[in-house]
Amino acid sequence: MKRIFATACFAVMLFILPMTAFADGHVYRLRVDGLACPFCAYGVEKKLSSVKGVEKLTLDIDAGHVTVTMAPGAALDEAVARKAISEAGFTLRGFEQTEKP
């Protein structure tokens, strides 16, 4: 009985885990040049957060990085990110999809 229960649990986990992973949004790390002051960085927040599917933003001014978490199933296009950063008055130097947050 115990063995059946353990097998059932294992099977459920095997089924659920990939679904959970799929439910997490993609995370991107953008390297932005020109970021020097927090007040100026507000434009980056405004522009990127208006991109469809963006769920969460984290700005690290010292590192010049913006971490973008997308809603489940959504992806961030590099050209869209470049346009948003450009309209905020900065330059996108790097774009990469990272591991899960």
Add this chain to the structure above:
Amino acid sequence: MIATARRCVGWLGIAILFAAGVAGLASPTAAHNPIFAPGPHVAYQGGVEVSLGYTKARASGAGGTETEQQLEISAEYGLTADWTVEFEAPFVDKAQDGKSRTGLGDMALRSRFRFWRLDAPGAQTSAALLAQIKLPTGDDDGDPRLGSGSTDVLGGLLFGHEGRRWYFNAAARYRYNTEGEGGLGKGDRQFLDLVVGVRPVLSGYLEPDTVLFLELNWENAGRDRRNGADVQNTGGWELFLSPGVFWTWRNVAIRAGAQVPVAGNLEGTNPESDYRLKLELKYQF
């Protein structure tokens, strides 16, 4: 009525100064952009910056003391990532020779175009052109005059470097004053500014941020002219040393500074500046 309005201007100024002081004290880190010199930084595309400013200037000489207080409302809009337009409306309170008046001053329209920008990790260096037109909306019939009565234009070249730690700015401006009513034309003015700024604590996004500035502001005025003839006791230059602070928290900024004259050569009994104070509350949408 006028006295009440003057009191309101004064009290509002005190309230803003107090708010700035409290905000500054409450922040363990505090300051960023030049306070008196214009910089090349522009609002982001589609961004709106609204400001409420208070300035006070006092000048004195053989002819007595002149005091001017202003409440300014201004709004800036980013047409593109490098081009902004700005509108400014001042409410003026002037006292001179025992007489005083309060009312709308000369409104101004401004535009800045950032024609060059170099982005590096943690730093931005840029240059912009500045254009301004000042409209004769202030009453220039009474005494003291609230407006110049003339439409004046200003052009300038602005340079700035913003780093995580250090700021450097330089600006050169020329204001061409046209002839107002009564045949009086104020002398043209030239402005040169040099600024250094430092951020004592490297704060992150969503943290209070403070930048301290020290500015050198040079102003030169040509002789006023009335019906083609020079007006006595007008024109000359002054050099100001201006400490300032720029405190921000996300999209809210408080800018404050004082201009202290350190050198000058004014014509005749032209009143010399004693000091100028500026305080501005800015909100970015």
